[in-house]
Amino acid sequence: MAKAKENPNYKVIAENRRARYDYAIEDDLECGIQLTGSEVKSLRENTSNIAESYAHVEDGELWLVNSYIAPYDRAMFGHEERRRRKLLVSKKELSDLWNATQRKGMTLVPLVLYFNHRGRAKIKIGIAKGKKVHDKRETQAKRDWNRQKQRLLKDHS
Numbered sequence: 001m002a003k004a005k006e007n008p009n010y011k012v013i014a015e016n017r018r019a020r021y022d023y024a025i026e027d028d029l030e031c032g033i034q035l036t037g038s039e040v041k042s043l044r045e046n047t048s049n050i051a052e053s054y055a056h057v058e059d060g061e062l063w064l065v066n067s068y069i070a071p072y073d074r075a076m077f078g079h080e081e082r083r084r085r086k087l088l089v090s091k092k093e094l095s096d097l098w099n100a101t102q103r104k105g106m107t108l109v110p111l112v113l114y115f116n117h118r119g120r121a122k123i124k125i126g127i128a129k130g131k132k133v134h135d136k137r138e139t140q141a142k143r144d145w146n147r148q149k150q151r152l153l154k155d156h157s
Contacts, residue, residue: 007117014048014113021136023109023128029097032088033064033113033123038075043121045072048113055087055108055125057098062087064110064123087123100127 019025035043042048047070055064064085071078089097100106111124131139 009115009119010117012112012114013043013046013121014050016050016053016109016111018051019109019111019126019128021139022131023107023126024131024135025109025111025126025128026106027100027127028111029089029093029125029127031062031123031125033121034086034088035069035121036077036079038072038077038079039069040121041075042069042072042079043113043115045070050110050113050123053110055110057094057101057108060094062089062094062097062108067110067113087125097125097127105129 049068050064053064053067055062057063064087066082067085068082069079071081097108101108107128107130109126109128111126113121113123116122
């Protein structure tokens, strides 16, 4: 993340914080996203949400479904807020994603929507498996124990 601080173009637009709680992320992949002009302008104003969205492979293409980008009020030609947006990946990555989703319980979850160091809109997609309730409790217990451990180490220093 040191690179992100020194580069003025890098900017996180939307983050799906709930994804790591609800899913066990096995792998992640950076994808380009096909946007219209008004969508890019709206993203520069940080008006988007990817919390309820998901990605899926359909007819040999990768699509982002149900992501929200607010309308840009000064645009001459607007855009639909929740339209399906095409994600740009190589053919090999697409086949790997398709194979991963065919396995039992695997899904494609958007993790972060951001502008990279070149100012291009990118989205990080996670290949994830849904967690059961007991898995979520276990994750919470580990997190609590790590916090308590840090407090104890800090107090004894």
